[in-house]
Amino acid sequence: MKLHQQRTCIGCRTSTSRNDLIRWVLTEQAPLPAVLLDVGASASGRGAWTHGIEKCVRQAVQRRAFSRAFKSAVNADTVLEQFTAYEDRPVSGRPSGKHDESGSEI
Incomplete structure (x- = not known):
């Protein structure tokens, strides 16, 4: 079994499985680098993770956690706009964090 x-x-600041977070x-x-949502969690480079709820994203912006996570000054103004667009997508378009069971049913 893969952990x-x-x-x-x-x-x-809670630790959890990466399947339950967004990158x-x-x-x-x-003039400043911008923060973008990586829906597929496959972009190269350093990433920062938040829960897929508005409360955690707002806390990260207010605490300037993106600047610390990326170790540079960043423009986090569009983070909440991107998250709102992400929330408005159909649920089937978002990673659920749940995996289908493998095997056959008889």
Whole structure:
């Protein structure tokens, strides 16, 4: 059995499986790099993780946790807008964190 990797939410600072979190990445934009949502959790580079709830994302923005996680000054102004767009997507388009059972049923 493969163990799930643990990550810490930068908003509420609790550690949980990465399947229960969403990933944020840093893009190079002038004058400050911007934070973008990495829906597939597959973009290269350093990532920061939050729970998929507004409370944790807001806490991360208010605490300036994105700047600390990426170890540089960042433009986090669009984080809440991106999260709202992510929430508005159909549930089938979002990672659920649940896996289908394998095997056959008789």
